[in-house]
Amino acid sequence: xxxxxxxxxxxxxxxxxxxxxxxxxxxxxxxxxxxxxxxxxxxxxxxxxxxxxxxxxxxxxxxxxxxxxxxxxxxxxxxxxxxxxxxxxxxxxxxxxxxxxxxxxxxxxxxxxxxxxxxxxxxxxxxxxxxxxxxxxxxxxxxxxxxxxxxxxxxxxxxxxxxxxxxxxxxxxxxxxxxxxxxxxxxxxxxxxxxxxxxxxxxxxxxxxxxxxxxxxxxxxxxxxxxxxxxxxxxxxxxxxxxxx
Numbered sequence: 001x002x003x004x005x006x007x008x009x010x011x012x013x014x015x016x017x018x019x020x021x022x023x024x025x026x027x028x029x030x031x032x033x034x035x036x037x038x039x040x041x042x043x044x045x046x047x048x049x050x051x052x053x054x055x056x057x058x059x060x061x062x063x064x065x066x067x068x069x070x071x072x073x074x075x076x077x078x079x080x081x082x083x084x085x086x087x088x089x090x091x092x093x094x095x096x097x098x099x100x101x102x103x104x105x106x107x108x109x110x111x112x113x114x115x116x117x118x119x120x121x122x123x124x125x126x127x128x129x130x131x132x133x134x135x136x137x138x139x140x141x142x143x144x145x146x147x148x149x150x151x152x153x154x155x156x157x158x159x160x161x162x163x164x165x166x167x168x169x170x171x172x173x174x175x176x177x178x179x180x181x182x183x184x185x186x187x188x189x190x191x192x193x194x195x196x197x198x199x200x201x202x203x204x205x206x207x208x209x210x211x212x213x214x215x216x217x218x219x220x221x222x223x224x225x226x227x228x229x230x231x232x233x234x235x236x237x238x239x240x241x242x243x244x245x
Contacts, residue, residue: 001243002112003041003049004103005034006059006095007119010206012161013037014058021063022102028058032209033119033161039217040233044240054110059102067098089139092120092154096143100152115151115239116144121160122228123184133158137231151239158228159184162192165209167226168218169199177225 007013014031016023030050038050049055096118103116118140122133137156144152157164158180167176182192197203204212224230 001045001049002055002057002106002110002114003037004057004059004099004106004114004116005119006061006064006099006117007031007033007155008061008121011209012121012206013117013119013155014206016058016060021060021066022058024054024057028056029207030056030210031206032165032213033155035210035213036164036218037117037155037236039213040220040236041240043220044237057106059099061095063102064095064098067102068094071098071101089135092136092139092156093143093146095120096140096152096154097146098143100144100147100149103152104147104149113151113243115153115236115243116149117153117155117236118144119155119161121184122156122158123160133228137228151242153232153235153239155232156228157232158226160192162196163226164218164223164229165213166192166196166199167223167229168213168216169196171219175225176222176229177227180226180228 005013009015010029010031012031012033014029014034016027017029018027020027034050034056038048042048099116099118103114107114120136120140122136133156137154140154140156141152144154159182163179163182166179167173173179179192182195183190185191186193188194200212220233224233
């Protein structure tokens with residue numbers, strides 16, 4: 001089994017070290033959300049996928065954009081979005097569609113089953129348009145569906161990945177669901193990023209958080225009190241159920 005990832009940078013799923021649009025193994029700098037994902041997969045697979053050569057394939061945002069441009073060119077500049085699709089969520093839809101196509105290509109080339117995980121922060125604030133997180137999530141689901149790829153998994157923390165990490169870093173939090181109400185605006189004095197720094201007692205890099213998560217894995221049952229984590233967990237389990245050996 002192969003998992004194809006696409007995220008936003010080193011503090012979420014990771015990044016390529018080779019200055020390319022895609023990478024694997026030593027060229028892939030793993031991020032905290034990949035460690036979290038790997039722990040969840042290990043509980044089902046019985047092994048760490050990151051220990052398997054080629055187990056993770058990473059595709060950058062630029063790589064998805066390049067795939068989109070190729071499709072546009074091939075379709076004589078016909079819009080991938082469509083007149084009726086909300087521009088606010090079109091980005092998520094197209095990203096999922098393009099990642100699904102790349103995943104299917106890898107599946108064919110490697111002769112192995114593939115799961116695709118698309119990470120995006122929703123960056124919501126308490127003043128965000130009602131239902132915007134849900135719309136972004138559904139756009140990612142629809143994008144995977146547009147490619148007819150059944151093993152696509154949206155990873156859309158609310159408001160951003162720091163909320164999930166806070167659930168792990170603050171074991172005394174009664175209900176992790178409250179963390180989804182934190183501001184996603186980094187300039188807010190009580191933002192998710194500032195609260196995470198406070199929980200750790202200092203700023204920690206993506207690599208340092210990876211090391212910390214290896215020693216302090218998230219409690220998936222507690223984390224599932226957060227809707228954004230719960231639906232991610234459900235989609236991941238559904239995708240794993242599609243994989244046959």
